Amino acid sequence: MNESFQDNQRQRPGEARRDARRPQPPVDMDMNPMVDMAFLLLTFFMLATTFSMPQTMELLMPPKPNPEEEAAEQPIRESKALTLILGQDDQVWWYRGLSEPELRHVGYGPQGLRKMLVDLNNEVPELVVLLKPLDQSRYENLVDALDDLSLAEVERYALVRPGPQDFELLEGTSALTGLYQSETP
Amino acid sequence: MNRVAQFKSPRLDMNPMVDMSFLLVTFFMLTTTFKLPQPLLVDTPLSSATVKLPERDVLILSVGDDGRVFMDLDGKFTRQRLLDRMGERYGVHFSREEREAFGIMTGYGVPIEQLSTLIAMSQEERQLLHQPGIPMDSAQNQVAEWLTQARLVNPGLRIAIRADRDVPYSRISGLINTLLDQNITRFNLITEQRIEEISAAP
Numbered sequence: 001m002n003e004s005f006q007d008n009q010r011q012r013p014g015e016a017r018r019d020a021r022r023p024q025p026p027v028d029m030d031m032n033p034m035v036d037m038a039f040l041l042l043t044f045f046m047l048a049t050t051f052s053m054p055q056t057m058e059l060l061m062p063p064k065p066n067p068e069e070e071a072a073e074q075p076i077r078e079s080k081a082l083t084l085i086l087g088q089d090d091q092v093w094w095y096r097g098l099s100e101p102e103l104r105h106v107g108y109g110p111q112g113l114r115k116m117l118v119d120l121n122n123e124v125p126e127l128v129v130l131l132k133p134l135d136q137s138r139y140e141n142l143v144d145a146l147d148d149l150s151l152a153e154v155e156r157y158a159l160v161r162p163g164p165q166d167f168e169l170l171e172g173t174s175a176l177t178g179l180y181q182s183e184t185p
Numbered sequence: 186m187n188r189v190a191q192f193k194s195p196r197l198d199m200n201p202m203v204d205m206s207f208l209l210v211t212f213f214m215l216t217t218t219f220k221l222p223q224p225l226l227v228d229t230p231l232s233s234a235t236v237k238l239p240e241r242d243v244l245i246l247s248v249g250d251d252g253r254v255f256m257d258l259d260g261k262f263t264r265q266r267l268l269d270r271m272g273e274r275y276g277v278h279f280s281r282e283e284r285e286a287f288g289i290m291t292g293y294g295v296p297i298e299q300l301s302t303l304i305a306m307s308q309e310e311r312q313l314l315h316q317p318g319i320p321m322d323s324a325q326n327q328v329a330e331w332l333t334q335a336r337l338v339n340p341g342l343r344i345a346i347r348a349d350r351d352v353p354y355s356r357i358s359g360l361i362n363t364l365l366d367q368n369i370t371r372f373n374l375i376t377e378q379r380i381e382e383i384s385a386a387p
Contacts (some may be wrong), residue, residue, distance in 0.1 A: 001332055004267075004370070031199030031200065031202075031203055032199065034199075034203055035202055035206060036205060037209050038206035038210055039206055041210045041214075042206055042209050042210050042213065045210060045213030045217055046195070046213055048213075052248055054237070054238050054347075054375050054376075054377070055228070055232065055234050055235060055236065055237065055238070055375070055376050055377065055378050056234060056236050056237070056238045056345060056373035056374060056375050056376065057232055057234040057236065057373065057374050057376060058236065058371065058372075058373050058374075059371070059372055059373070059374055060370060060371050061361070061364075061365060061370045061371075061372075062370065063365065063368060063370050064365050064366070068213060083250070084210065086354070097327070102216055111287055133354045134354065135353065135355035135358070136353065136354070136355075137353075137354045138350060138351050138352065138353065139230065139248075139349065139352040139353075139354060139357050140230040140350035140351065140352070140355075141347045141370055142354060142357065143230040143231075143232055143374060143376055144230070144232075144372055147232040147233055147234065147376075147379075148376070150233075150234070161358070
């Protein structure tokens with residue numbers, strides 16, 4: 001293909017033909033390779049443009065409450081509350097209700113946390129999930145939990161700091177190991 | 186050779202097609218914004234979120250696995266005005282050349298006092314430098330100040346967090362608290378598309 005292109009170049013209309021075996025009409029460029037290349041570039045840029053933006057999940061936090069407002073805050077109905085505590089080593093501890101919690105344990109993934117959330121969400125209408133990541137959990141744990149919440153179509157959830165009650169509950173479990181060493185890196 | 190000459194193939198005029206395709210190539214080439222190499226390597230967690238990050242007016246806070254915080258935002262003029270404000274706030278003077286260079290720079294992760302040094306470097310030198318991260322502790326929270334000033338310059342700015350999957354949550358909660366202190370209650374977490382078992386989900 002390259003060769004024929006050069007041949008074409010040599011045989012300008014005014015020039016004497018060196019190669020008499022091939023009588024050719026004057027300028028007749030084969031445009032196909034050019035079109036090929038142009039479309040290749042076109043495809044590349046088209047794909048590069050649309051796929052370059054990263055995915056995001058939006059997180060809406062309640063604003064920091066004033067002390068007066070905090071008292072007036074509406075309490076969550078106990079039967080609808082579910083607390084997830086994200087602990088160390090990719091473990092989730094959870095309990096239902098608020099006053100008489102019974103701590104249970106689950107792992108991440110479609111068969112663990114997500115299945116549990118889907119089941120509970122079907123069972124309890126208007127489920128409210130309180131998400132409490134401990135300081136020794138990883139950022140990935142938070143994203144996994146948020147992702148499972150959205151996949152299970154749980155509409156109401158909030159990111160909350162674990163309270164003293166949670167620490168009491170977790171006493172003796174593996175979730176609390178190494179709590180006070182990992183304040184800030 | 187002879188057979189080729191004898192065969193009468195229909196001739197298509199390819200020129201309009203070439204014109205059009207090159208026009209499109211040019212268009213896409215000009216509209217594509219190429220990613221500059223990031224000074225901080227971040228391995229973002231996976232999620233099944235499908236929302237795309239908006240292209241403009243985004244401020245990205247990156248958190249590396251060692252907890253260092255880097256900042257990046259788009260818009261040359263936004264950046265230059267932001268630099269002016271930050272310079273005023275911290276009493277650091279930035280020259281015209283420094284403003285120009287800052288306008289087209291990649292993300293940065295140095296305290297404001299060292300910013301001039303970073304700006305003076307070439308792209309390659311910046312890439313090799315180990316930047317200490319923008320300070321974000323209770324003694325001196327420069328991240329908060331950057332956020333305040335950036336939102337004054339561009340009120341429509343969206344905040345996105347691009348954190349490494351192995352960052353301890355304590356660091357993230359510090360960052361989220363900083364955001365909440367600025368009354369930023371809506372922000373984005375940048376994740377990577379999880380390509381997996383949709384069918385396996387219950």
